[in-house]
Amino acid sequence: MIKASADTNWLPLFEALASEVRLNIVRLLAEQPMNNKDLASHLKLSGAIVSMHVRKLQETGIVRSEMIRIDGGTHKMNTLAVEAIEILFPFLKNAPRLFHEISVPIGHYNDYEIAPTCGLATTSKLIGQFDDPRFFLDPERVNAGILWFGKGYVEYKLPNFLLSSQKIEEIEISLEMGSEAPGINRNWPSDISFILNGTELGSWTSPGDSGEGRGTYTPTWWRDDINQYGFLKQIQINANGTFLDGQKMSDIGLPELAIERNQWTLRLEVKEDAAHVGGLTLYGAGFGNYNQDIMFRTYYKAAAED
Secondary structure, three states, X not given: OEEEEOOHHHHHHHHHHOOHHHHHHHHHHHHOOEOHHHHHHHHOOOHHHHHHHHHHXXXXXXXXXXXXXXXXXXXXXXXXXXXXXXXXXXXXXXXOOEEEEEEEOOOOOOEEEEEOOOEEEOOOOEOXXXXXXXXXXXXXXXXXXXXXXXXXEEEEEEEOOOOOOEEEEEEEEEEEEEOOOXXXXXXXXXXXXXXXXXXXXXXXXXXXXXXXOOOOOOOOOOOOOXXXXXXXXXXXXXXXXXXEOOEEEEOOOHHHOOOOOOEEEEEEEEOOOOOOOOOEEEEOOOOOOOOOOEEEEEEEEEHHHO
């Protein structure tokens, strides 16, 4: 067998096969050894043309020619030198990963418990009034593009679309967030905890509530002296633990989470007993510097890949 790879070094081999005449020669020699005269007779071609085609097949190792004694005479017989040719294509090292993706609007929380300062707004108007937690129950909250509170939590329910034949490899959560200061304050630390399926993954200390300049996507009607943009944070959970922006945050990994459920819960919380109770601001599509809601991805591989 000839094992060829898909590169230019093997072009002579590919060119040797790129001929109907030479393929017919291979077919005839697969039946029995033949000399050039017999090949020419079967192909109805001149001896000179057949000799040229046989030579190309010889040069690439497909055909072997040798002198053989037959009926008292010596004949130059052609035989196939290989049984097969295998072409090895380059391995795709960075094959796209399979995943399910859900974009969760920040107003689609299913539970909350918050304390002022607080509020929420769509891209066109404030929902209710500032610092009144009751408006977190307003039906229009589902259209919110920004929300904020001084302490407490919001919790989201997420569907688990994985099939029994799909093995989860990693969970990835991406969102824009920051602290919540009265007005704005770049030096306003806040310890924000991430809790998935009731298990705390870890926490991140937001440095402040940014507002030096307007957010890239913040609506023009939004006041300059309140929350403008946050920090894009990416959480990854796999078998090795939980990572925040590529840095390990905790040893909590997939085995510690109840991922077999049909729905998962994600809670974002500023605890009352945290070292830095600086609140939380969530930026969704239409606000801040990143035009996205909470992005939730589950990477998996199909059972057939095992």
